[in-house]
Amino acid sequence: MPLKPSKRNPSVAPTRLYEFGITKSSMRIIMSVTPFLAPTRRMFLLSAGAFIGATTLSRSLAAKSTNPAIGLATGAVAFDGDALLIAGSTMSRSDDGGKTWTGLSAPANIISLATHPERPGRIASGLASGGVAFSDDGGRTWETRSTGLVKGEVSGLAVAASQPDMIYASVEGDGLWKSEDVGKSWSLAMDRPWLEGSEQDVMALVSVELETGMGGIWIYAGTPVGLTRVPDCFCRWQDVQPGDAMDALVSGDAPPSVSPLPQGEPLRALTSALSSPETLYAGLPSGIWMSRDGGVVWSHLTKGDASAVAVHPTDENYLIAAFGDITKLSRDGGATWSALPAA
Template identity: 65%
Template sequence: MTAVGLLALPVALRPAMSASSPAVALAFDGEALIAAGATLSRSDDGGRTRISLSGPDGILALATHPERPGRVVAGLASGGVAVSEDGGRAWESQVVGYGKGAVDAVTFAARQPDMMYAAIRGDGLWKSEDAGRNWSLAMDRPWLDDAERDLRSLASVDLATGMGGIWIYAGTDTGITRVPDCFCRWQDVQPGNAMDALVAGDAPPPEAPLPSGEPVRALAGAHTASGMLYAALPSGVWSSRDAGVVWSRLTSGDASAVAVNPSDPKYLVAALDGGLKQSRDCGTTWSALATS
């Protein structure tokens, strides 16, 4: 079933406020970092300073694409998404699905900057092939641990296997799952050939998975290193170099968001224990970012 987006209208903007509120969503727009929490801010100088932006209320997720500088999509707690084409300064609202349910996660297709995905709470995964103007249901929610699970985070990963090589990874309240962009079925992340595992059904479990039972609040893929993934969990920031089979914890703490610089997969920023921290060496060392 296809849901046609309503005529795009400017969203009701909240006034710009202090940029010091904890972030629940992060995204790099080129070299600039955009952070959303109770407020919305942007840093164009590597985090040394941040400027406040006027933006839509209740941003739960942010996504950008390196081939479309300035384009930012935000998932909203009130439902639907807001799209900016100027780096977060002006926004237009778009209806997703039936206009009900918070949009907990958004992402762009790895090779297609006009294709967006949005996860609607209580519904499923929706996609737009025209930068958010029209949407259609791509996939129901996955059935995991004897229940249908909402998708809390999304990342598009360009793998060597799959229908076209693109997979959508999703974080849930209990772990991580994925589906190829043919949208045939959700599967656990498994070692070996991803499409062979999908066809065969049962396959060996991941060698070192993310901690069981923890919500995966954010996922981020590295555009210049397709097998590299980062995840934000209550136990910290985690990384994988093989598309999610083996994970290791980079730093402990309560992590709510993570973003990777599109031109440098070693440069990441995380919302950790209520503040922003950055690493320039794949998470080996961390330093605090400015809050004003």
Template identity: 65%
Template sequence: MLTPIPKPYLSRRAFLYASLAGAAFLAGPKSLRAAELPRNVTALAFESDALLVAGETLLRSDDGDASWASVSAPNGGGILALATHPVRPGRVVAGLAKGGVAVSEDSGRVWEPRGKGLPDAAVIAVAVAAAEPDIFYAALRGDGLWQSEDTGRSWTFVMDRPWLADGERDPTALASVDLATGMGGIWIYAGTEAGLTRVPDCFCRWQDVRPGNAMDALVSGDAPPSEAPLPAGEPIRALTSAPSASGTLHAALPSGVWTSRDAGIVWSRTAEGDATAVAVNPANSNHIVAALNGGLTQSRDGGITWSALAVI
């Protein structure tokens, strides 16, 4: 006759913790535990519906953040920036701290260095052209803006660093936005430590973000002040825009996540905290993920409400 195995004793404290855990599961995604948090998140990107998180490691979730897998990072140092394009599934572009750009064509499993012609400097921001997915942009620390028309295999210098607040400023964040108001139809937005600027893809000159098209911005005279610009004196760490809502921009700043729905003229804060990175789902402009206060948080309603991501 088999002897019954005694049931383990469940203390009041254990019962309470188990009850709270069950309630949290029923209520929705649980917060990341401290040991599971990606440390020092430097970049976020959606590759189709999958989310990539770059920090001390490179993580990927393919199931709406229910589970995560470690992805092999490219050689050449830490990742400072990530960029993808919805019409090139599987392709991920990474800007590297030790210099150069790496490109993966299989969702981050295998990386190829593609920095021929780039100076030996950290690549602090990357972007893929909104209407030309084989054209890349890269901003280099202490240098300027570079362009590749062959998916990163060769590069050409296109713009000096923007002059803002009485000094040249490194572009710390880049976003290519199709607004049909640039001279070629595309704007490249750049965040810096001293504010926001942009250039049409003719690369004529950096311009203030203001109403109207690129020709209007070239007319002499003072630009009309923005009704609600981004906070002065704060570095812009990341910029993003979904192709499905190109006029909507999100920016990561030390004061939080900021959103503009008129191509950068008027901004409002949608999440408070120290934000280091932000990404938006290319197929769903209401789905935003941000690195905030050392953790990951997401919004499914365009930034109205936010909740912590879960890792199981």
């Protein structure tokens, strides 16, 4: 697969490294250092301390309603253990499968959410106004933790599959950032992916533990033009391909042509259950799509302009998805859906 220019290395000429006899082990070493080949705008921002401070925001619990999420423009959905979360300008939480809801005040307009079953009650929210807010009590109180994070809309969030204190965030117009201390400090992990001849913003993120990756961990990303991913060494964005990741990267094989996601559609939402990491769900304007093999082959589950989707951490068939101002649940892997009743 040809290397593509980027802000870090704009002079890279298209070539295939395997033509020069570079081995897998050599490739791993080369790729582990390539992100540091050239300084970027972000390095200067970090050295200048452009974005500092952490502000605590206390939010009180609001009254219950049957479903305050209906009619609300939904920015993100998630599971906190068995609880359902719906967020936008406010947040709603249901602890009984969507029968009743508790309305919560959001720290700001929320456009992305991330949780992890090993940290019940901890919710990370990406804000349209910039920054990441965290709650450790299921969404009742919030604290912004954005020291070192560049300013900008946080369009995607993910918790590392096997390291629940590591958080990944994508910032619109910038790149992929990571925090190893639950948001207390942030550092740049990767520039935006280079797709279709230009850098693309990341609209959705999910951390997936698969045997085919380097170290087993992949960060999958949805962009305005489709799907891409990077191993957690953050060496290089690449297409999703079958088989061993290093074999595919060295040989330059093209991604499979059978049953991919629709070409050119913006991929707004991605999710994977820890109980079945090879099972992925994606939200696109054409609807909800599913893959059972880590994103190599996709099938179309349901039509509808899907803006958000999440899967239960221990039940890969239990889904919540947002279609505009309508939120739906599926208990059978997306075969059938039921809309949450209006208030």
